Amino acid sequence: MKFHTKKIFIGVAIALTLSACSGDDGVQGPVGPQGEAGQDFVAEPPSEITVPFGGRLAQDFADSTESSTNAFELVPGTPAEFEEDDDDVAPGPPSVGADIPVTYFGPAPSDSNPRLIGPVQLLTAGIVDTESEVATVTLPLYRGRLASGGPKNDQQFWYIVTDTSDRDNAAALGLNFSEKLAFTDVSADGDSFEPNAVRRGFYDSEGVLITSGGAVDFSTVRSVASSSDDTSGTSNLIAALTTSPGAVGTDVGDPDGFYSPLVKIENARNHIFNAPMVSFNTDAEELSAYCDGIPEEKLADAQAILHDSVVAICPGEDGEAGTVTLELTLGFSFGRPVLYLSTDASAGLPAALEGAIHAPAMGNIPVGADDSLFSGVERIFGFTNGPVNDASGQVSPQRQGFNSAILGEGVPLNVLGGIPTIATDYSPLWDLNLGEWTQEAVDKGYRSRMTEEFAILGMVERGFVTGPGGAPYGSTGIIINCPIVQRLL
């Protein structure tokens, strides 16, 4: 690809282009006197080459503004200094390139209307921390009990609540409202209704959630190992992975009933809540050890009883409310950087990659129909072979995808479809559409970080992105439960 080099420019573009119009070949530019090269550009009064002034009014105004006007010279800005920042995804401050420091800027438009551009915390039930090394959210920690009649009957579990199909209570509790969750309560094949994707539950007089099924084994150790580090061309490191998820939920047919993060709460007007589990069969005392965080040496112990995203957990004492702090994942939605939780996945591999619970029952929810009637999902767009860092180790501002993530460069920076305040079709259940840049796109340098759904679909339409291995583009059949937390823009 041919690009300009800095050599073409000896000064700023203006000075240069102006000297170009009075260049060595003696070609006269159309407007303005042709000064010495490098001289400030001053346009000759256009009145001499165009039309005379329209009468006395105009002449008087011209005279009275002669000393104040800049009409004869162009005044460029004088950008203030700014500090370099290596942050890969967070939006740069608006003061970059401006003449004024950031304090002189008006508030973000999202201050007056959350649907406008600017930062918006969407899951307001918690406290978001974007300052620490890894962004986190601290949410209320809730207690539940399994009433399955199976071997794990009566065991206690801990969970968070992130989304609900109940609009009013979503607003009251600071949860995400997701109308589409109403379409997730699907049934096994047959003539009678056999729920196989949404647990059943009710709250008791103490506010404890009692569910009729669903256990999670947090003791499994998460592992991701790749037998290859070849990221050339269309190479897909996912195919070279050996993985094991860090937590596994029970499937349909289990004597303790199936686990799904979704629960239909009978005495809450049968609304569906997204209530991912963070610990199972543990008591408050065990969890209190991690109130101030998880020390490095206790990480393995903690992860054997906790969701892998947990950074700190505190069940609360003497009636105090409990809290849990969870790691957030960066991604994009319609060109805006966002932070979301990644709690459950319907398959083992994405669960291992995302540090989520493998919840096989979630896979019973139909995918592929996005925004149509009875569709409970929204699409998320990932890439196998997006750009990776080069040998220098410098973080590429274009890096994205699972190859990059598997090499340890950071999160895959997936692209979400609709989220609240941007669209009406939000669902925390994301139908993974996995894209592969074609060899042609790689060879021609058409690959880049993509941040917006329709730009991706445009690349698919033009044949530069396909499904893995050249397959038709579309749903992988994998669902990831990723409640949205914060819009950074």
Next chain:
Amino acid sequence: MRNKSIKALVGLFTLSSLYSAMVFAQELDDEVQPSPPSIGTDIPVTYFGPPPSSIEPELIGPVQLLRSGTLDVDAGTITLPLYYGKLKETGEAVWYVITDTTDAEVAVALGVNHAGKLAFADNSRSARIAETDVDGTLMFHWGAVDFSPERSVTPGELPNAFPPVAFQPGSVGDELYSPLVKIISAGDHVYNAPMIAFNTPREDLDFCDTTPDYSLVHDKVVHICPEEGTVTLKLTPGFSFAKPVLYISTDTNDPLPAALEGATYAPGLRDVAVGADDSLFSSVERIFGFVNGPVNLEEGVVNPQRQGFESALRGEGDVLNVLGGIPTVATDYSPLWDLNLGEWSQEAIDRGYVSRLTEEFQILGLVERGFITGPGGASYGSTGFIINCPIVHRFL
């Protein structure tokens, strides 16, 4: 280079710009118009719900922002009401369109854009003065435009088509001309009223179905029809916060961008201060362009990442600039765009970091990391060029 070869080059470029005008509609399909959401799904597009923007215009989906006219997305044009006014003292005809106003109520009533920031654009010669006559004709105190020059741009020799070696705007305002006008009989509100033709009688502007005489009218005019009171203008594609958009490019404060954009050179706009973006008394909003964005690798094969002045000057299509805030996306819209011109650094080029960019803060992030600078490695910021580009349509 001798004059003869310059002329040949001018001829070539005129041809290539004609060509790019011809392929404009197709390019819109290929390059900017969003693809249907049904791609990659199991269901045809008819099963999708309506776009969220049909419920609330701030949500994602298509929204026509300049509602005073009829938009033709396939042709990339808008047909607007054509207004007739006069220079107060000489009686010379001023043909103009209205696209933006500081008056929020009038904006809603007329379907034009509301731009509160234009209240800060009344400095020295940056706005004309006018009042309405008894019959409603707008009487301008001053400001004339010469539409007779023939627009031309002679690109540099490849690989550096930009900067051009010669250029001529197709219309040139006098030293008092600005597209803005403060109407003293309408509460001192500032209107964006770019001139389309000047001192030309009604009967000479009858190009209702034919190609207009560009020595009489603005270069963006596709058809003009005083009889019906309409003018059809060509639109320019770009992006705002990753949303593909269409806007009209009518005037600039310098001959170079005027020639490049097919706009009127309006010296009065030089009295609008730049560089301070969204602060008190700033009437501008930033637009982000690139000197050396990606270009096509093979002739006739569109690079899906192409963007910038080099690509445009090679005749590959529009520059695809990135706008800051527009109505329904932000509160700080102004049709006066302060051009921040970026150059990808040699390091960014060597490492393959160069791509099409579509969102302001993503660009500022790359500036922060040093991968984009001002032209020639200068500090990134305002070039001083102001482009008057009223927003027309959001695709997303």
